[in-house]
Amino acid sequence: MKMYRQFKQFWIRFFIIVWEVVKSMKSIRGLISLFISYMIFQGWAFLFILFGNAWMKGIGAAVITFWFGPGTPTIPIILIVALFIQRYILLDFSNQFHLKEKWIELNQRFGDIKTESKGVIPMLFETFELKNIKLKNRVVMPPMCMYSADTEGFANDFHIGHYAARAIGGVGLIIQEATAIDKDGRISINDLGIWSDEHIPGLKRIVDAIHQHGSVAGIQINHAGRKAKVENPIGPSAVTYGGEYIVPKEMTIEDIKKVVSDFKSAARRAHEAGYDFLELHAAHGYLLFQFLSPISNHRKDMYKDGKILLREVVEAVRSEWPKEKALGIRISAYEYVKEGVTPEMMADAILSVKDLGVDIIDVSSGGNILVKINAFPGYQLHLAKKIKDLTGLPVMGGGLITTLELAHYAVSSNQADLVYLGRVLLRDPYLIINQAQDFHAEIEYPKPYIRGKK
Numbered sequence: 001m002k003m004y005r006q007f008k009q010f011w012i013r014f015f016i017i018v019w020e021v022v023k024s025m026k027s028i029r030g031l032i033s034l035f036i037s038y039m040i041f042q043g044w045a046f047l048f049i050l051f052g053n054a055w056m057k058g059i060g061a062a063v064i065t066f067w068f069g070p071g072t073p074t075i076p077i078i079l080i081v082a083l084f085i086q087r088y089i090l091l092d093f094s095n096q097f098h099l100k101e102k103w104i105e106l107n108q109r110f111g112d113i114k115t116e117s118k119g120v121i122p123m124l125f126e127t128f129e130l131k132n133i134k135l136k137n138r139v140v141m142p143p144m145c146m147y148s149a150d151t152e153g154f155a156n157d158f159h160i161g162h163y164a165a166r167a168i169g170g171v172g173l174i175i176q177e178a179t180a181i182d183k184d185g186r187i188s189i190n191d192l193g194i195w196s197d198e199h200i201p202g203l204k205r206i207v208d209a210i211h212q213h214g215s216v217a218g219i220q221i222n223h224a225g226r227k228a229k230v231e232n233p234i235g236p237s238a239v240t241y242g243g244e245y246i247v248p249k250e251m252t253i254e255d256i257k258k259v260v261s262d263f264k265s266a267a268r269r270a271h272e273a274g275y276d277f278l279e280l281h282a283a284h285g286y287l288l289f290q291f292l293s294p295i296s297n298h299r300k301d302m303y304k305d306g307k308i309l310l311r312e313v314v315e316a317v318r319s320e321w322p323k324e325k326a327l328g329i330r331i332s333a334y335e336y337v338k339e340g341v342t343p344e345m346m347a348d349a350i351l352s353v354k355d356l357g358v359d360i361i362d363v364s365s366g367g368n369i370l371v372k373i374n375a376f377p378g379y380q381l382h383l384a385k386k387i388k389d390l391t392g393l394p395v396m397g398g399g400l401i402t403t404l405e406l407a408h409y410a411v412s413s414n415q416a417d418l419v420y421l422g423r424v425l426l427r428d429p430y431l432i433i434n435q436a437q438d439f440h441a442e443i444e445y446p447k448p449y450i451r452g453k454k
């Protein structure tokens with residue numbers, strides 16, 4: 001009985017994947033390739049049956065019988081040849097089918113033959129490895145500005161206590177708030193800074209506090225561009241965000257070069273401070289995103305394609321950030337207005353830098369135009385899933401997730417590899433260790449607090 005079920009499920013998966021590959025070829029050149037490949041292997045037999053003499057009809061019928069009978073498992077050959085024609089003869093690289101991810105997703109959907117989950121440990125509490133980091137669970141504290149540094153961007157005791165508390169509370173990966181690569185690129189005058197070597201000792205204290213309590217330490221580096229709270233903000237074009245923000249100065253090539261070099265120096269300092277993970281802020285309408293969005297980038301020079309700046313920044317950052325350390329990018333995958341970016345456009349931007357050593361995408365949305373977003377628990381998860389499918393990279397997803405049940409659902413349904421819990425961790429740093437008991441997860445409870453355990 002079990003064998004029959006496995007046999008049946010294998011074939012269901014097989015035909016779903018065949019159908020998905022066919023669907024992935026929906027461009028004109030993709031369909032032409034499919035047609036050519038089909039004609040080579042099978043289509044001619046139908047023509048023989050329809051138009052041939054008795055011999056030809058016989059041969060045609062035999063071939064068709066073969067394909068629909070014992071030859072069925074070889075159908076992928078038709079698809080492989082079609083994909084080859086699409087890519088290397090018709091030069092259409094639009095096809096982004098990811099066989100491995102699809103197979104894992106189907107395994108999870110059917111939940112039988114072999115799932116990604118390693119057994120009794122709930123997936124949310126499984127470890128996750130990325131380059132040289134190993135997370136003890138799948139929960140991330142996303143970057144959240146605390147507006148608590150002094151006006152020179154130096155860390156203080158508040159930052160140590162704030163990040164240490166979340167590490168004690170069991171968060172797998174803590175990504176420190178947007179930290180400014182340039183004094184004139186700050187979101188507020190109380191942002192943490194990483195624009196000078198003098199910031200390194202304070203940042204190192206934060207890293208040590210996070211490490212001491214068993215979490216992995218990440219940092220998000222940022223330039224706020226036209227959303228910087230300074231007298232003379234810069235941006236890709238002289239287009240304001242609106243509200244209280246003033247019109248920025250359109251950046252010159254020198255300004256752009258300086259930003260690239262500031263990102264590079266910030267990456268060096270982040271490494272020297274001891275962070276395990278580096279995240280580039282290309283979301284929420286800050287500078288890198290401003291270049292990627294048609295809403296804020298009206299340039300006429302080569303930087304009208306925002307991917308060019310992104311590539312220059314990733315290249316520069318990678319030259320300082322060791323290749324064995326994980327690098328991520330936070331993106332807004334959707335702007336909720338038709339003039340803005342779509343997940344497909346953002347996936348395209350990611351694919352243009354993937355080869356430089358980008359390891360994970362942190363998926364968020366909005367922030368570049370004043371628009372009302374209908375936010376509900378998990379409202380951005382579908383975007384994370386889309387980016388995961390289109391880029392083949394692991395993703396962090398989230399948005400209004402306030403319980404571990406929903407967080408667990410997000411990872412176990414394969415919508416995200418890691419899940420971020422933002423505001424709820426501001427309210428309750430100990431959410432994970434307290435709710436983990438509902439999952440019967442064997443997690444390390446902070447020793448000094450054991451007598452308070454429920």
Ligand SMILES: Cc1cc2nc3c(=O)[nH]c(=O)nc-3n(C[C@H](O)[C@H](O)[C@H](O)COP(=O)(O)O)c2cc1C
Pocket residue numbers: 142143144145146177178220281283284330364398399400401420421422423424
């Ligand atoms: C106080 C606060 C500060 C934030 N600062 C940042 C930031 O520095 N960088 C960033 O990428 N997102 C920032 N965000 C967005 C969060 O990282 C997160 O994506 C958002 O709050 C949605 O998750 P949540 O619904 O779980 O809070 C901030 C959010 C809050 C509430």
